[in-house]
């Protein structure tokens with residue numbers, strides 16, 4: 001096992017590093033490589049940006065109005081006797 005990760009290894013580790021799934025030793029070697037390698041640093045930043053954009057888009061897909069509508073419907077349903085324990 002080399003002390004220095006190759007660029008190919010780093011490329012496959014960026015997600016794990018972002019998610020905190022690397023061990024202490026791997027994380028240290030990962031960041032040492034990034035500090036010395038502009039290509040991998042750019043790759044890591046690009047992936048981080050992509051994940052941020054994708055994550056933000058995922059949040060936009062769920063409108064805030066839906067939970068309120070569901071809550072109102074649930075309240076109306078329970079006030080009308082829906083969901084009572086067997087009704088007997």
Ligand SMILES: [Zn+2]
Pocket residue numbers: 006007010033037039040041
């Ligand atoms: Zn590299």
